[in-house]
Amino acid sequence: MDKNSNIFKSIKIGNFTAKNRIEVSPAGSFLCSKDGGNNAEFLAYTRSLARSGAGIVTLGVSSIDEEISGAPITSVGSPLCIADLADIAEIIHTYGALASIELVSGKYMLMPPEVVATESSKEEVKHLIELFANAAERCMIAGFDMIMLHGAHGNVPAMFFSKKYNHRTDEYGGSFENRCRFGTELLEAIRKKVGNKIAIEYRISAEELLEGNSEIEETLEYAKKIQDKVDMMHVSRGLLSENSLLPYLFQPTYFPRAMNLEAAKRFKRELNIPVSVVGSFDLETAEKAVSKGDVDVVAMIRNILADTNCVSNAYKGKSEETRPCVRCNTCINRTHTQFLHLRCAVNPLIGREIQFPKIIEEVRKKKVVIIGGGPSSLEAARVLAKKGHKVVIFEKNNELGGALRMASTAAFKKDMKKYLDWSIRTVMNNPKIEVKLNTAATRENVISEKPDAVLIGVGAKPIIPKFALSGTEKLAWVGDVELKRVKVGQNIVIVGAGFTGLEAALSLSREGKKVKVIDMLPEERIGADGIQISMLALKELLKKEGVTFTCEVKLADVTEEGAVVENKFGKKEVIPCDTVILSLGVRADKEQVELFKDIVEETYAIGDCNAKGGTLWNATRTGFDAAMEI
Incomplete structure (x- = not known):
């Protein structure tokens, strides 16, 4: 064009x-x-x-x-x-x-x-x-x-x-x-x-x-x-x-x-x-x-x-x-x-032009080490390079993208995949950004770079309760399922009705699986704290695909027969299934933040290891804001 x-x-x-x-x-x-x-x-x-x-x-x-x-x-x-x-x-x-x-x-x-x-x-x-x-x-x-x-x-x-x-x-x-x-x-x-x-x-x-x-x-x-x-x-x-x-x-x-x-x-x-x-x-x-x-x-x-x-x-x-x-x-x-000021999940500047009138090249150039290659880190790297700083990214895996890779695998997430590809490409092609793939950050190798500032973008850890059959093929984490790292059966129970769980339910149901979603919330409260317009669409599509819900229950155990759920009155029942998929959210990786936070005075936690993680908007905003402070 x-x-x-x-x-x-x-x-x-x-x-x-x-x-x-x-x-x-x-x-x-x-x-x-x-x-x-x-x-x-x-x-x-x-x-x-x-x-x-x-x-x-x-x-x-x-x-x-x-x-x-x-x-x-x-x-x-x-x-x-x-x-x-x-x-x-x-x-x-x-x-x-x-x-x-x-x-x-x-x-x-x-x-x-x-x-x-x-x-x-x-x-x-x-x-x-x-x-x-x-x-x-x-x-x-x-x-x-x-x-x-x-x-x-x-x-x-x-x-x-x-x-x-x-x-x-x-x-x-x-x-x-x-x-x-x-x-x-x-x-x-x-x-x-x-x-x-x-x-x-x-x-x-x-x-x-x-x-x-x-x-x-x-x-x-x-x-x-x-x-x-x-x-x-x-x-x-x-x-x-x-x-x-x-x-x-x-x-x-x-x-x-x-x-x-x-x-x-x-x-x-x-x-x-x-x-x-x-x-x-x-x-x-x-x-x-x-x-x-x-x-x-x-x-x-x-x-x-x-x-x-x-x-x-x-x-x-x-x-x-x-x-x-x-x-x-x-x-x-x-x-x-929400009647809030307009913001964009991928453009941290829109609606905030007065706060950040112009990204200018700094007189004093700094070397910045970024730990982790997720979306917050990639946003920060682009901004830092535009400001003239030298950036080094440590990524323990063989590719950039972090949790966004999981979020962009489904066939209906082409828009997210397009953004992910753009985000990686613009970082990898930037001469001011050095990317070290397959390199886990340690205190020693971060210190050896002699950084002036450190951004910690180590993400979050999935919440995985320990059940009787934990670690067997009966139980799987939603991230591994989305990335096709594990096989699942025909009859599936997904535990957790957030966006991640429901998107997995839609993807699996379109593959011909029979899917049931369970959650502790009443069904009318599912998605109420998220992006409601998108959640309405997702629920409509799930209904068309035959996905069913069992709400106001919690997962109590996993047995050979299936998922053991307990309702608010303490009554338990078994939902027969081949695979139980856990989608219970994530917790900020505070241990990793603690490990790196005192290497240099100018240090920021960004993305999902920040106190309020979990959304692309939070990832790009925290990465951008930290980069603008350096």
């Missing part, structure tokens, strides 16, 4: 021309001020998105409401916000991209859709339309080139269009024509305010994926009805209000890429305006879709969060340098589920 690729052809949208066919899709970052205005963190984050090289940069979740919600999302509900909006547009224009902004009603999107669509008075409906139109005008005055009206995922326009939720008996409900009225009047009101001085992109759910909700045929007729009032149709699917559908909005690694493309192709064939699509595209799948004429523009956000140079790298023919997104949904989980 290079500058001659089809995604790098310009495209006219309304009266504006985008330099290429890639759009940064809207996503709430929770980095704004609580009054809806700018701050240094949010402006720096916006600059990162704009610097990506995308042709359109769309700011996400911007509220038209007059009242300040108190949530850290952009406000467009008052004339006082115009100055802040102008600063955002100015930053985006600096990098030659069209500045766009997604308009939503923060107030109404949090209300039950049937209440908004059915119970709002005519005066409230007219006022809501006026709020959108006024917000669009403010964006125009501030210098934005485009707005995106969020009419998808059950947002306000979709509420009125919905035959399930709109039960009005006036001109805004009932017939198809009446349910379209809110959308058409909304667009007419906006055009009256802005004319053609700003382009309008309309985000639509081609289908809402639940029985009784909007389906593609009717939605397509609605799109035809409003296409003369918009400049581009943006195709998605699903509903935000239904947790079971969240994986279809934010597709995790277990789902295929480009899941909305087939629907978007229908819109492209039957509309006479440009069509954009969103949904787990990377630049390669985007290029295929645009080259075939399936769509005109492809929107994405997670790839750009993972590497803000991804589009410009592709333009320069340097895609191999781009850090891959693993589609883990750490970013979306933090904002959508």
